Amino acid sequence: MTGVLGQPPPPAWFDTARPFPRHLRVHDLVSAAADRVPDRPALVTDHGVAYTHRDLDRAAGRTAAHLRDRGVGRGAYVGLLSGHHPEAVRGLLGVLRAGAAYVPVDPRWPLDRIGRALRQVDCACVLADVRHLRTAFELADLVPTLRDIVVLDGPPTAVDRAIAPEAVEDLWDTVAARDDLGAAAGFNLRAGAPTFTGRDIDAYRDHVVALADALVDRRSRVLEIGCGAGLILRALAGRVSEYVGVDPSSVAIGRNQEWARQAGAPVTLRVGFAHELATLVTGAFDLVILASTAQFLPGPRYLQQVLRECGRMLTPGGRVLVADVIDPSSGDDPGLLRLPTRFFRDLRGPGLGAARVLRRTGSALPAPLAERYDVLLGAAPRDDAGHGAERVGTIPEDTSGHGAERLDITTVDGDAVVPAAATHCTAEDPAYCIFTSGSTGDPKGVLVPHRAVVNLIDWVNREFGVTPDDRLLFVTSFAFDLSVYDMFGVLAAGASVRLVGDRELADPDHLVDLLQTEEITFWDSAPAAMAYLLSATAGRTPGGEPALRRVFLSGDWIPLGMPAEIRRHFPRAEVVALGGATEATVWSNYYRVGAVDPSWPSIPYGRPMQNARYHVRDGSLRPCPVGTAGDLYIAGECVALGYAGDPALTGRRFIRDPYDPDGATMYRTGDRARWLPDGNLQFLGRADHQVKVRGYRIELGDVESALSRHPAVTEAVTVVAGRASGADLVAFYTCRSDPVAPEDLRRHAARTLPSYMVPAAFVRLDALPVTDNGKVDRAALLRSAADGRPRRAGTGSR
Structure with a gap:
């Protein structure tokens, strides 16, 4: 037999063909395990069994039903923004059962990078845990297609933080007692934040006052929510008929009352919170101001309620000015409330009208104030005698996000269940899209079909004898493709996944304790994570016989001494080195590490796994002889579909496999390698940057x-x-x-x-x-x- 290019076929060891259930989808395997071992633990935490296989299967079905009701189905991409806990795994299974593909993003990424990744797949729905719910909400402007956030482990109201009234009062009383007016107004209080000079603070005040002054005259009645030290109040109070201020700090209110008494200004002040407006003030207002107030509120739902109450208090033609809003994409303090402009565009309520977002383009304000924006809400300005007429035309209106769908925050409820068999997708559809680094500055989204994942799971579980008695310690990020097997492969075997909280994952001593005291049999990570774990064994005398019997290492060079160090502390552990690429479905080659010759340049790369074919070729795509270095290509069932939204890059990296009669593709890895005489590959590093x-x-x-x-x-x-x-x-x-x-x-x-x-x-x-x-x-x-x-x-x- 002769290959398509006229070259002889690969050696005998290259034949890796093996049958597997290629028509099944990932969630079919997990659901089948639930039928086989319904009462076995599936997901385990510090608190015990979070889900049995039966319970997880049903919960995933309910999640799928909820997503279907939200319009998620075949062809959709659902983001995941979550830490390590059982509900995230349940959510991903729900995505697959709904027929969609999941897109994991690492919460530690900058918001801009998360947004760029989700934009590439036109993401319409994100699953988020409570801890990262605020971050998901902040994506609204960066991902215009986003219309749904599904909370995994709490109610939709969890986007707001709880209010502790006494603590808030004490905080702002302390701030308001400062002698310096700028400090009393909240400037220069945060350690590590930019320092504002007196001129900077004056420029901020003048900017807000100019916006407000364009909307009022001597007949106007003004309400300021969160008047604080009176920075805006003292500049505007003498220009209107009455100025009403509300603030939770009695110290701030007292100081402003004293100022108003001495100045003879028409000021009325009340101590209280924004949500108490209806009981604190009466009458109608021509202008309501929230200046640098929104950023300190508990959350968007709280602000939404406050603004709706403000709308009911407006005179006909009255306006609400929300000044100094933090744009999430600016990177400004994530501890404060950062609001995408879509929050205001989605806002509905009597008197509020349409939002006008005012960007501070060309302003003289210092960073980060220059990166913030202002918003006007309310009906169109009146024409009579200029009362209420706007004079802010020099500040450009932001038109980004126009036409975006309304963003809803929901949680899974109801008893409807989508059975695994009822999923409207095929084994050829993408199961997930995982992003890797891209040379253009944008991350690359690798689309991997169910079929390739099923082949991987089938191979690992058969080759290494994974059974329901196994338990894997889950230590990788959802955005790292090792997590694919760690979740679905382990669950498909009827085994259990031991989840550890994000904080505990950063504690190697805690992980060592778990491995030495619990029945954890399986570890899977990059060598760096194992080195981190082994660092905690220094000074410890290996004792007993931990249950760990299988250690997978992949993703980087394995230090030659690491396998022996692992076996010193975990005597029963077999060490397996694996390789491949995200574009080839996690792993596509392996090497069982026995005795390591210290003269080796590295641990051998190993042999191709089932249904994976490796090519080592020269620059003309001719096969390289054994022992000769060449460019490495991966072919077979493991190859991904390509890159999301980038057909040109897909065409360059996924090329026709000359040894496949059906014209399937092979992946150009960019790695250098050579065949060794025993049929193993030796990895030689990258050919590019x-x-x-x-x-x-x-x-x-x-x-x-x-x-x-x-x-x-x-x-x-x-x-x-x-x-x-x-x-x-x-x-x-x-x-x-x-x-x-x-x-x-x-x-x-x-x-x-x-x-x-x-x-x-x-x-x-x-x-x-x-x-x-x-x-x-x-x-x-x-x-x-x-x-x-x-x-x-x-x-x-x-």
Whole structure:
């Protein structure tokens, strides 16, 4: 037999074909396990069994029914924004059973990156836990297609934080007692926040007063909610017929009353909270002001109720001015209430009319105030004698988000269940879309079909004998593709998943304790996470015989001494090295690690798994002889469908497999490898600028693109210093005449890149070194990063 390209076929070890249930979908496997072992634990936490297999199956069916009612079905993509707890797993199973695909995003990513990922799949629905519900809400402007947020572990009202009246009163009493008016108004109180000068504070006051002054005259009656130290009140009170102020701080109200008495201003003041307006004030108002108040309120639902009450208090033609609103995409303090403009555009209520969002384009305000916005609510201004006429035309109106659907926050309720068999999708449809680093600065969404995941699960569970007696300690992010098997593969075997809270996951001592005291049999992670775990065993004398009998390591180089160290503490554990790519469904090759020869350059990459075919080819796509290095391609059932919304990149990376008679695709990995005489592969590293750092795949171009967007940076290049679990990104950059300090560039990078992509060191150079052909000399930069002495450098940060 001769291959399509006229080359001889691969050697005998290349034949990996094996039957598997290719017509089934991922949730079919999980549901079948629930039929086999209904009462076995499925999801386990510190508090015991959260779900048996039967209970999980039914809960997933109810979630699917709720999603179907919200319009989620085949062809839809549902985001996941959640920490590690059982409801997240239940939610993902519900997504699959509804016929949709899930899109996990890491809550630690910057909001902008989360938004870019979900935009690529036109995401209409996000599942969120209570802890990250506020973040999901903040995505409304960044993902215009988003119309539903489903709360996994609480009611929709959980988007608001609970009010502690006495604590709020005490806080603002303390603030209002400050001698400095700016500090009493709330400026310069947060550690690490930008410091505002007296001129900055005056500019903010003048900006708000100008907006309000354009809407009132001597006959106007004004209400300010959260009048605080009186910054706006003292500027406006003498220009209207009556100025009414409400604030929870009796100290603030007392100081403003004294000022009003001395100034003879027509001011009426009340101590109370915004939600108590109806009992605190009476009459109709021409203008209601909330200046820097919304950001301190408990949440959007609370503000919605307050604004609706304000609308009922307006005179005909009256307006509500919500000033100094924090835009979530600005990156400003996430501890404050940040509001997407869609919140105001969705707002409905008597007197409120349509929202007009006023961007502070071209303002003289300092950052971050210049990145905030203002909103006018209410009917169109009146024409009579200019009363209420707007004079704010120089401030542009934001038109982004117009036409977006209303955003609803719901939770799963009702008893309707969608059976697994009733799911309207096929094994060829995508089960999930996981995002990896992209060289253009945008993350790449890899679309993986059910069929490929079913093949993976079938292989792992048969090859390694996973049974209902197994229990896996789930330590990976939902946005990391190892989680795919950790959830669905383990559940399909009728085994159980041991979930650990996000805080406990960061404690290696706690994880070691779990492995030594609980019946946990399975560990799966990148080598860096295992190194982190082993760090907690220092000084501990191995004792007893922990249940751990299977350790999977993948995603990066495995230190040669790690397998022996694992077996020293967990004597029963078999160590398995696995490899592959997100584009090839988690893993597609493996190597059972026995004795390690210290002279090896690395742990062998291993052999292809069932229904996966590996090609090592030269630049003309000819097969490389055994022992000769070449470019690595992956083919077979494991290959993904491509990249979401990027047919051009899909066409470049997913090419025709010359050995498949049906014309299936193979994935161009960008890796270098060679066949060894025993049929194993040896991995030789990347052929391009894509790297692995602590298990995360990173396009250096993605990092460099983010750094270059800083206005002071002219060029940026990143290299990887060190190897295996000790590798770090180091950024070298040049600047214009106004240089940026390394720490400032680090903060800039952190606004758009996830933490694992932010370089560990930043080195500013006068010029980047170049090779004889004029290209950046990355080898010189790598040597500089390795020895810690920047070459031709200006300043550095290590």
